[in-house]
């Protein structure tokens with residue numbers, strides 16, 4: 001047997017005893033209150049924590065996006081954090097409808113310093129936390145449950161003792177840190193002790209963190225539902241979620257937690273944060289948006305949000321990050337490209353706005369991304385993607401019947417190159433295949449008259465195998481007459497297909513023609529561009545002749 005042996009080093013979570021759980025039958029139908037913890041949890045996890053200027057830039061972005069609750073730091077922990085809080089307040093950076101949140105441990109001098117930091121703010125969430133988990137009680141603190149509860153309730157008493165110094169509105173938030181590693185009954189009992197000490201007549205935010213994500217998201221949801229169902233003080237509680245992403249399921253855990261009864265979410269932009277990060281609020285919000293729910297955040301300019309985040313955190317967003325990554329609106333596989341191309345065309349033709357493009361769960365333009373970037377080409381791409389690029393980038397509408405031939409030529413090029421190719425590469429391939437003059441059959445001019453009976457007589461001037469020739473020919477229309485002129489010098493061909501369209505607007509516009517010919521049993525496509533459509537058609541015949 002290969003792989004890692006089953007062992008007794010790890011054990012699975014026993015799960016939560018929850019009869020008749022309700023959350024699996026629910027849907028998320030309302031937007032939670034978002035609280036950004038970028039400037040605290042996110043910042044504390046950076047290789048280079050943000051400077052005051054970077055924090056200000058980030059704070060401004062969060063306000064512009066519409067966050068109404070923003071954790072601005074842990075002001076009693078360091079001078080930089082303290083100064084940032086003071087700067088926000090003293091320089092009036094906090095809009096009246098935005099509440100700042102500060103984090104603090106249940107220690108007297110830290111609580112005192114925190115009150116100094118928030119002086120002058122209108123609305124503050126005072127976020128008190130202490131660790132409650134089995135492991136921390138045993139290994140870090142060496143304290144029993146009553147002693148851990150005492151830390152929390154003593155913290156509340158100290159906060160209460162400073163309330164008369166503060167003129168703004170203060171909401172209490174309490175987090176039993178490492179909630180996911182704590183017995184659920186103990187989490188409930190410590191939160192209720194806090195609420196009782198603070199006052200059951202006020203709303204308190206009870207934040208239930210997956211400080212470390214330890215199990216599948218359904219167990220987290222069970223914990224949230226169990227907690228909501230079993231507390232005596234549900235009315236006094238705003239249940240808040242704060243998930244980390246250790247198992248890669250922070251978004252799922254948060255979504256199930258909302259179904260289980262929570263109404264508030266703490267997280268960061270693009271999931272920055274300790275270890276594998278906090279839950280990504282951008283993903284959560286756009287997940288809601290794609291279910292038809294207003295996320296109450298402005299994410300219409302993701303490139304701007306990303307550039308501020310990149311600059312301040314110095315952590316680039318991964319190319320495959322949901323909604324935001326450079327490659328998420330790109331399809332390399334031919335069948336995907338083809339379906340997207342058809343979906344896009346269908347989307348612009350139909351009368352209702354419902355988004356129905358295969359492989360794209362969201363319209364890229366809703367988040368400030370563009371269609372042009374959607375299809376990129378590598379050796380997995382097919383004719384559909386090639387045709388899409390030619391049309392989207394150069395206005396060249398390669399006829400359906402010609403697409404397999406050109407698709408194959410591009411595929412050979414990408415195979416040779418061995419990596420992604422650009423739109424310019426595709427254009428260059430088209431140009432060198434169909435448009436570049438070739439001395440074997442070189443078109444110079446075609447002068448013609450159309451008779452009253454619509455027949456046509458003309459003179460073809462061309463260089464054929466190095467010889468400068470002027471040949472007359474007549475037929476049903478200019479192309480037929482040109483074909484007849486070629487026939488007189490032994491070049492026989494039949495035209496199998498013909499397409500044309502204007503390439504650009506205005507009086508100086510060019511036309512492009514595509515012709516498929518059969519000569520000596522061989523079928524080839526050609527293309528020609530000229531300001532005169534007849535000449536474009538004849539150039540296309542010459543292009544095909546050279547290819548035969």
Ligand code: KIV
Nearest residue numbers: 129175177178209211
């Ligand atoms: O992850 C966590 O538990 C925290 C707390 C301070 C809420 O960040």
Ligand code: ZN
Nearest residue numbers: 041211242278
């Ligand atoms: Zn955290």
